[in-house]
Amino acid sequence: MFYREAGDFKTSYRDDNQTFPIRLDRAGYWIALFVAFCVIPFFVNDYWVNSIFAPFFIYAIAALGLNILTGYAGQVSLGTGGFMAVGAYACYKLMVAFPEINIVFHVLIAGGITAAVGVAFGLPSLRIKGFYLAVATLAAQFFLVWLFNKVAWFYNYSASGQINAPERTVFGVIVTGPNTEAWAKYMICLVFLVGVAWVARNLTRGMTGRKWMGIRDMDIAAEIIGVNPLMAKMSAFAVSSFFVGIAGALFFAVYLGAAEAGESFGITKSFLVLFMVIIGGLGSIFGSFAGAAFMVLMPVVLKNLLVGTMGWPTEIAAELEFIIVGGLIVIFLILEPHGLAQLWRLTKEKLRLWPFPH
């Protein structure tokens, strides 16, 4: 009833182009930002941050990255885990080599290094498409993990083969290492997520996004119109890998604290992020958030439900969790193949007219 376009007149193209054209959406967006920045940090504890917020935020960044490549530019990638590893190891090397530089820059530079690696592995996309490209990126996944395990220079010759995040501060607040407080972890992930989402939205609504989508929908027509396929595909790989690299760096430095390439950034990570993007909705910013939330929250909710409420033994619950999550994914994709974002879109279309059917 309040969700209406009526009366909300757009008198300039700037107004017409805005991300949330409906007043209630805009209000919701600002309230969500306010709550995320000014309310939640005062109440979070370690459990909430470590099992929900930090993984949700970091996976949302990775999902945004993959969504740009797969959802917007139409290039399938199974190398997300490998690219996250590049971000993590680049961040580690930078943190150790230049301790006097702020960690925020390290994360951003790690993203930049990942972008360069992503472009290098993206070059085959000029010749191959679809499943064949997926296999090529799969090669990147295995090669990168092998490289980080094999070459001791990457983990500074540590005996365990692990990388450990040293303690670093931002504005005097510890954000990495074991002494990090819950709210600091929460805040640094949130700031990066909001920044990444903002950039992703700007890129996808402008000409860059239209070029990507043109290549996705019909590459030959796009080229005849004037899209340079090399530049469009490479920029998609660069931006996507940049975001995935940031996610990898945060995953290692802020969330895990210690990481080993094969274990933390294996092929399962690639699939996890791909599932998020597919379940959330390809080619949608909101879908990246929804997909990450779904995949992070679902196991937590199920665990609390089965173990906490119904009193099942933990081992059985843990096994069942996989079955239920898997089943939900299948059911969900049959009901709505275009993901949570499409479901949300349909709900909004219905809401606009509610309580009238037409």
Next chain:
Amino acid sequence: MTTDMNADSYVTEDGRTIGPVVMDLKNITLRFGGVVAIKDISFNIREGEIRAIIGPNGAGKSSMLNVISGFYKPQEGEVWFRGSKRPQMKPYQVAQQGLARTFQNIALFEGMTVLDNIMTGRLNKMNANLFQQAIWKGKAEKEELENREACEKVIDFLEIQHIRKTPVGRLPYGLKKRVELARALAAEPSLLLLDEPMAGMNVEEKEDMSRFILDMNDEFGTTIALIEHDMGVVMDLSDRVVVMDYGKKIGDGTPDEVRNNQDVIDAYLGVSHD
């Protein structure tokens, strides 16, 4: 009234000015392995005119259009555009020179809205870099708004205001054709190529489309080269017609000249071999 059609520029009977040659095709030959699709064809397109390419199925019309838009590379012959020989180019570079086209089978971006499709047509007018677009301040936003205005003019002109924000995949065929025309027109091309703009349309839709083509040419002075099968439409719309058959040019001239050309009549009606 007689007009000297070989002059540098002349005025047509309905008062439009036809300028000098924009596109000159010289002795084009295109082969696919052993098949010769185009055999030594030369013709030109002059500024401001509507130029039709006609011929029976398989005559090589679409191949000709693909040569002009840089999608096929002819084995022999030269393409001259605005007085200089065009070097080997990728299709997107040809587009940057000011060529736009539509396709026989609609080639729209189905997942995008009508507005986004049309905005994509203006990509050569926008040059904010990736960083400017990422922060969406200054140049990127300014360009977006300016080009939106230009797109709205095209949307008004083609009467598709009501479907501006509709995803193209949901539109019926006739409207898709119109949106594709809008995308090509939004590029403000110096030469617009239309590959069967009226294929599969009913009479009213054909009349609408004919009106748009004439108005485009009249109001914006757009030079148009089109392929079409509907003879009535071709003869009414075009200033000059090229007729192709089996990859060869068998006629070239005003609709009246072509209509009375014996080779053309033979090609269309058949000729007895006795």
